[in-house]
Amino acid sequence: MSGIVLHDIQKSFGATKVLRGVSLSVAQGEFLSLVGPSGCGKTTLMRIIAGLEAVSSGAVQIAGRDVTALRAADRDVAMVFQNYALYPHLTVRQNIGVPLMMRRLSAAERIPFIGGLLPGVAEKQRTINADVANAAEMLGIGKLMDRKPAQLSGGQRQRVALGRAIVRHPMAFLMDEPLSNLDAALRVTTRSEIVALHRRVGASTVYVTHDQSEAMTMSDRVAVMMDGLILQVGTPEDIYTNPQDLRVAAFIGSPSINMLAAEVAPDGHVTVGPVPVGVGASGHGPAILAIRPEDIAPHATGIAARIEHQEYLGESLLVHARVLDSGEQVICRLPPEKRRQVARGETVHLRPDPAKALLFDGDGRRLGSRVLSLEDAHG
Amino acid sequence: MQSRPLILDLPRLALLSLAAFVVLAPYIWMVAVSVKPQDEVFKASLSLIPQKWALVENYGKVLATIPIWTYIVNGLIVCFGILFFQILFAVPAAYALAKLNFRGRELVFGFVMLGLLVPYQTTALPLYLGIHQLGLLNSYTALIAPFTCSVFAIFLFRQFFRAIPDDLINAARIDGMGEFSIVWRVVLPNALPAATAFAIFSVVAHWNDLFWPLIVIQKGDLYTPAMGILAFRSVEAGEDYGALMAAALLVTAPLVLAFLLAQRRFIEGITMTGLKG
Numbered sequence: 279m280s281g282i283v284l285h286d287i288q289k290s291f292g293a294t295k296v297l298r299g300v301s302l303s304v305a306q307g308e309f310l311s312l313v314g315p316s317g318c319g320k321t322t323l324m325r326i327i328a329g330l331e332a333v334s335s336g337a338v339q340i341a342g343r344d345v346t347a348l349r350a351a352d353r354d355v356a357m358v359f360q361n362y363a364l365y366p367h368l369t370v371r372q373n374i375g376v377p378l379m380m381r382r383l384s385a386a387e388r389i390p391f392i393g394g395l396l397p398g399v400a401e402k403q404r405t406i407n408a409d410v411a412n413a414a415e416m417l418g419i420g421k422l423m424d425r426k427p428a429q430l431s432g433g434q435r436q437r438v439a440l441g442r443a444i445v446r447h448p449m450a451f452l453m454d455e456p457l458s459n460l461d462a463a464l465r466v467t468t469r470s471e472i473v474a475l476h477r478r479v480g481a482s483t484v485y486v487t488h489d490q491s492e493a494m495t496m497s498d499r500v501a502v503m504m505d506g507l508i509l510q511v512g513t514p515e516d517i518y519t520n521p522q523d524l525r526v527a528a529f530i531g532s533p534s535i536n537m538l539a540a541e542v543a544p545d546g547h548v549t550v551g552p553v554p555v556g557v558g559a560s561g562h563g564p565a566i567l568a569i570r571p572e573d574i575a576p577h578a579t580g581i582a583a584r585i586e587h588q589e590y591l592g593e594s595l596l597v598h599a600r601v602l603d604s605g606e607q608v609i610c611r612l613p614p615e616k617r618r619q620v621a622r623g624e625t626v627h628l629r630p631d632p633a634k635a636l637l638f639d640g641d642g643r644r645l646g647s648r649v650l651s652l653e654d655a656h657g
Numbered sequence: 658m659q660s661r662p663l664i665l666d667l668p669r670l671a672l673l674s675l676a677a678f679v680v681l682a683p684y685i686w687m688v689a690v691s692v693k694p695q696d697e698v699f700k701a702s703l704s705l706i707p708q709k710w711a712l713v714e715n716y717g718k719v720l721a722t723i724p725i726w727t728y729i730v731n732g733l734i735v736c737f738g739i740l741f742f743q744i745l746f747a748v749p750a751a752y753a754l755a756k757l758n759f760r761g762r763e764l765v766f767g768f769v770m771l772g773l774l775v776p777y778q779t780t781a782l783p784l785y786l787g788i789h790q791l792g793l794l795n796s797y798t799a800l801i802a803p804f805t806c807s808v809f810a811i812f813l814f815r816q817f818f819r820a821i822p823d824d825l826i827n828a829a830r831i832d833g834m835g836e837f838s839i840v841w842r843v844v845l846p847n848a849l850p851a852a853t854a855f856a857i858f859s860v861v862a863h864w865n866d867l868f869w870p871l872i873v874i875q876k877g878d879l880y881t882p883a884m885g886i887l888a889f890r891s892v893e894a895g896e897d898y899g900a901l902m903a904a905a906l907l908v909t910a911p912l913v914l915a916f917l918l919a920q921r922r923f924i925e926g927i928t929m930t931g932l933k934g
Contacts, residue, residue, distance in 0.1 A: 330827050350830040363828035367846040380833030442832070 280342065281306045281482025282327060282450055287336035289322055296322050298506040300336075304450075304482045309473070310511075311485045311493035314503035315529065320486045323503070324452050327484060329353045341449045351380070356443035357452040361459065362435045364427040364442070371423040374413055374441040378406045381446060413445040416478070433464050440472070444479050451476070451483040457492060469496055490530050494518070502526045518570075519634075524642035527568045533596060536574060536608045538581070540567040540637070547650065548637065551603040553581050556632035558650045565645060566638045571596065571611040573634035576620065580629035583608055585622055590614065599628065684909075691715055691902035698898045715903040722892055722900075725907055727878060728885035733911070735800045735881060736860045742805035743859060744845075744852065751814030752840045756826055766815070772808030778868065785872050799873040800881070804863065810855055817851035818844055853919070864912055882908040 282304040289297040296319045304310045312320040325331040327338060329350035337346045345353045356377070364373050379388060382402055387393045394400070414420045417437040427435055436456060443451060456472070457465045473496050476483050487493050493500045494514040501511040502525075509523045521527035527535045538550045542565050548557040550567055559565065572594075583599035595617050597610045608628060612620070620626065637645040685705065690698055694711035719725055753759070754766050784803050793799045821844060829839045845852065867883040874880060880888060889904045 325827075328827075328831060330830065350827070351833040351835065355831065357828070357831045359824045359828055361822065361824055363822065363824040365825070365829075365843060365847075367849075376829075376834075377832040380838070442828075 280304075281308060281340070282484065283339040284323075284327070285337040285339075287323065287326060287338070288334045289319070289326060289331065290334050296506055297326075297334075300503075300506070300508050302501060302508060302511065304484060306341075306482055307480045309476050309483045309485065309496060309498045311487055311497040311500045312503055313487055313490055313493035313500055313529075316488055318503040319506040320488075320503045321454060324357075324454055324484060324486045327450070328355055328357050328452050354448050355450045355452055356446065356448040357454065358436075358439045358443050358456045360455045362427075362439040362456075364435055364438055366427050369424050369426055370414070370419065370430070370438050370441075371407075371410055373427070373438055374410045374445050375406050377442060377446045378409060382406060409445055410441075413441045416444070416475070417441050432459055432461075433468070436460065436468065440475065444475065447479070448481055451479070451481050453483065453485045455487055455489075456485075457487075458489070465492075472496065490532070494530070500530075502529060504529070521568075521636065522644045524566060524568065524638040524644075527636060527638070531570060533571055533609045533611075535568045535570055535636075536606075538567045538569070538601065538606055538608070539604055540565045542637075542645075548635075548647070550581050551601070553579075555581075555630055555635060556650050557630075557635050557637060557647050559637050559645050559647045561645070564640055566640075566642075567630065568636040568638060569630040570634065571609045573631040574608065574610050574628050575612060575631075576610070576626040577629035578627065580627035581608075582625055583628050585620055585624050585626060587622065588617070588620065590617060599626065601628075687902045687905060690899055691906050693899050695897060695899055711899055715897075715899040716907075718897070718900040719889065719904045719907060723885055723889045723904070724878070725882075725885060725904065728880050728882045729908070729911060731879060732864055732882040732908075734797060736863045738797065738801040739804045739863050740856055740859050742801065743807045743810050743855075746806050747810035747814055748845055748848075748852075749837070749840050751811045751818055752836075752844050754811065754815045755818035756821070756823070756844075757836075769808050769811050769815075773812060777803075781869065781872060788873060794873050795876045795879060797879070800870060800879070803869065807859070810859070813855055814848060814851055817848050821847055857916075860915075861912065 280303055282302075284300055284302045287297050287300040288295070300319075300323060302310075312323060314320050322331060326333055327340075329345065329348060329352075333346060337344060339345065340353060340355065365376065368376070382405075383393070383399065387396050387399045387402070394403070411420065411423075414423060417440055419434060419437045419441065422430060422434060422438075427438065430438065436459075439456070453472075457468055460468060469492060485493070485496065494517075497514060499511055500514050500517050502509050502517060502523075504525050510517060510521060510526045512520070517526065517530055521530065524537070528537070540548050540550050540555070542548050542559045542562045544562045546558045546560060546562070548555055548559055548565065548567065555567065557567070582602045584602060585597055585599045587598040589596040589598070591614075593614065595612045595614045597612055597616075597620055599608050599610065600606070601608060602625070610628065632649040635647065637647040639645050689705040689707070692710055692712045692715065693707040694709050694714065697707050697709065697711075754762060754769070780803075788794055788799050788802075793802075825843060825847075826839055829843045834842060864881075865883055866881070867887065870881045870884050871887075874884065877888065886901070886904050886908055890901060
């Protein structure tokens with residue numbers, strides 16, 4: 279059974295098209311990240327899944343049920359908001375208990391004071407309190423139950439927000455940049471805690487972020503969005519090593535991928551400037567050769583470039599160079615011990631690893647390529 | 658906070674005390690007169706403490722002449738009845754105007770603004786005729802009904818609700834609340850300072866209102882406190898100022914007491930808004 283399925287979702291605000299036909303399916307229990315630059319429509323897409331925003335066209339299914347016309351309350355999804363959106367006037371215990379109270383008690387039973395006198399309410403209230411205590415225990419916030427949100431730190435509020443989401447075992451979890459208000463150290467630890475929590479709870483999770491490192495480290499699969507479209511969905515490894523669109527290649531990875539203007543000769547050999555790079559492609563004409571910083575290195579022969587700048591990171595060395603012919607900037611990630619072998623101002627010959635080189639056409643679409651031995655290229 | 662030597666605060670304290678005295682003087686004078694015998698009231702000397710106490714006489718006269726407790730109970734029923742319905746109607750309306758998107762919202766809000774410009778005296782005559790035709794003159798309904806929809810309340814709450822984050826409301830929707838639950842369980846509790854401020858305006862205005870009750874009430878047992886004083890004055894032909902002030906004091910006492918008790922809560926309510934959830 280599928281967790282969340284989106285069919286050709288379109289959304290316009292007035293004349294602005296925010297989503298231009300998004301289809302996506304999230305498997306039961308899968309952790310999927312929606313990643314993209316701000317304004318790409320990822321938050322709108324999440325709000326559509328949650329039922330906070332209506333679609334202009336398309337359909338949303340959750341657990342095999344068409345929920346497109348249902349309001350948020352009836353969709354059985356839980357959401358963690360960027361600013362946590364805790365109820366400021368309620369204690370932590372009440373905050374976490376709200377979704378249970380709204381679902382398990384009838385309208386009459388929820389009336390303050392009077393509701394509590396109805397038969398069976400005390401019993402229901404007990405099970406709610408027990409479930410709330412369980413959720414709080416899971417998140418390690420059992421000691422904060424009687425505080426108000428204003429008395430909590432950012433990390434604690436975030437846990438309360440998570441508690442409010444997991445307490446009712448929803449079909450799907452939606453998280454909208456839940457870590458962006460935490461400091462850097464807390465963000466890294468909370469990252470793994472959320473992943474562990476997801477494994478325990480096992481609900482399909484959609485996680486919106488603009489931070490590619492969150493998307494890459496936490497997800498089963500990553501969906502890269504840009505300009506209202508999903509460009510590619512795949513495992514983090516797939517997205518990194520095998521991007522199908524130049525924009526995906528450029529967005530994922532830090533420092534970002536190197537892009538060099540290339541030419542496919544009529545015989546299928548790819549050259550950067552005058553230099554053959556050992557890659558073959560079908561068709562011919564201008565193309566873009568994209569290569570990750572760790573897949574290009576100085577070599578005896580290759581693309582001539584001048585070293586402009588070095589960054590020593592401890593575990594690696596980033597060398598910034600400028601291609602002599604075209605003036606394009608290239609960054610190489612080298613082992614740190616190479617530090618003494620390259621010097622600023624020096625000219626080196628850079629050789630991309632042909633097996634890792636990615637070729638794109640002028641529109642940014644991926645081209646099929648194959649490795650050629652350099653001898654072939656010269657022949 | 659560091660405490661400053663008292664001497665530095667003295668000028669400020671003196672100035673504030675003077676201002677407070679100016680504001681409070683009539684009330685203090687009223688209290689003083691209410692315990693003076695008739696002949697001392699018109700004495701030229703400015704003394705607050707009477708030479709001969711007339712507390713029992715003055716207050717006794719009020720209690721014996723008019724059913725002041727009935728008037729005060731009437732006042733409470735009318736004021737809290739009005740406040741209850743004003744909140745009941747204005748809060749959902751203000752929520753819709755502040756947070757929901759619907760066609761014509763700006764137009765409706767325009768009408769609210771327009772309503773703010775109309776003084777209620779202008780609508781008194783048609784309202785009177787309407788109530789007369791419904792046969793509701795001389796009833797609590799006649800005192801309460803015309804004030805149940807307050808455009809001022811809608812406007813005040815709408816401005817306040819706009820500051821409530823949308824995500825808080827979205828979170829409530831996801832937690833399973835319908836729009837009415839959101840209004841009463843999330844929006845109103847987070848707007849308590851606005852509600853308190855409005856309650857003060859409303860209760861003070863209607864407790865002291867004389868204009869409308871005079872129009873619709875003729876029977877003595879439905880008199881509001883302000884009408885009660887008027888009745889007392891006409892019964893006494895406006896001569897006995899000591900007793901008149903005693904009556905006025907009794908009528909204003911519930912308000913003064915309520916404010917002294919609510920003061921702390923009110924300030925708490927205001928400071929609460931400074932904190933972020």
